[in-house]
Amino acid sequence: MQVLSGETLSFAFVPLQRGPKVMGALSNGVMDLGSVSYSGVASNSGVKVTRSRSSFTVRAPLGIKIGSVGTLAGTASLKAWLEIPADPYQIYLDNVLLGSQPALVESETPVGISHHDLEIVIPRSASGAEADFHASIAFEITEN
Amino acid sequence: MQAWSTTFPRRILSIIASALLVSSPLAFAANPTASGTLTVTATVTSSLALTFNTATSGPTITGAGSNAATLPFGNIVAYGTEPTGVTLQSSSTSLAVCGTCFVVSAPVSIAVTQADGSSANFTLTAKLGTADTQNYWAAGTQSTQLSSTSASTISASGTYGGTGNTVLVYLGVPNTTVTTPSISNTINFVATAN
Secondary structure (H helix, E strand, C coil): EEEEECEEEEEEEECCCCCCEEEECCCCEEEEEEEEEECCCCCCCEEEECCCCCCEEEEEEEEEEEEEEEEEEEEEEEEEEEEECCCCCCCEECCCCCCCEEEEEEEEEEEEEEEEEEEEEEEEECCCCCCCEEEHHHHHHEEC | CCCHHHHHHHHHHHHHHHHHHHHHHHHCCCCEECCCEEEEEEECCEEEEEEEECCCCCCCEECCCCCCCCCCCCCCCCCCEEECCCCCEEEEEEEEECCEEEEEEEEEEEEEEEEEECCCCEEEEECCCCCCCCCCECCCCCCCCCCCCCCEEEEEECCCEEEEEEEEEEEECCCCCCCCCCCCCEEEEEEEEE
C-alpha cells in the first residue's frame, strides 16, 4: 500500500487506532465501512453516523503517510478525486467535496502521518432495499 | 560591422544560457509526486424509525417525538368521569384475565418513517414488557390482547410518515378490585417493513 515515485516521495494509507481497518496492497487501499443505515448504528468500529432530516452522514477517519527520502521535514499538497461517479452519494475529504476532477484537499500536508476525515452523505431516499456503496478515490501528493 | 560585432556575442550567450536551462533537470522538472487509490465500500441498509406522539383527543404523553414515551391514563373509574383523553369502553365486561372488568382506552400516535427502503407499508406488533395476571391489556382493538410471551399484530399495513397512526391502548381492570394500586406496564411496539 505504498508507492514510491522517483525514490523521493512515498504515499501510503495507514490504519488509525480510532478508525476502521484499511486493507489492501501496494497502491490500493480498501476501507470497508460495513453496514450503515439511517436509523441504526454502524456495524464497524471507528465508523460514526450522524443524521439530518433528508440524509445521514457516515464518517471515518483516514490516515495517510507521506514519506520523503532524505527529508525529515517538509510538506506536500494533497489532491483527491473520484475515479468513478458516486451519485447519489456525496463524498467529502476534510470537508472538500470530491468530484471527477482533482480537488486540492490540503496544500501543506506534513511529511509523516496525517489524519483526515472521510465523509459520505447518503440520502434517505438513496436506494431500494439493500444497496452496496462503492467508491474509488484517487489521491495524489506533490512535494512542495 | 560594428553593430554585428556587439550583438553576436549576446546571441551566443543567449543560446548557451537557453541550452543550460533545457539540459538542467533541476530547472524544469516537476516536483516529485506519488499517488494511491482508496476503495471505500459500505452496505446501505434500509431502516425504520418509530416515534410516539400525542394523538388527537388523546392524553398528553411524555417523551413525545421519541421512541420511549409514557401514556398516562390518570385516575380511571368504572363509573364516573374519566380523565381527558381517556374513554370508558365498558363498565363491566367479562375478560379472561381479569374476570369482570371495566375497560378504558386511550389513543396514542405512532409515526414510522422509512429510510433507504422501498416498502409500501409496515406491520406493527406489540408485546407487554411484564406479564400481568390481574389486568387486561390490548392495543389496536379491544380484542387484540397483549402478552409478555408473544407479540400481537396491531396493524398489518401501517402508513409511513410523520402524520402517524393512531393506536388505541386498552386497559381492563377487575371490578372486584377494592383498592386499586397504580397500574403500569411497558408495551414494546415493533414496526417491520412489509
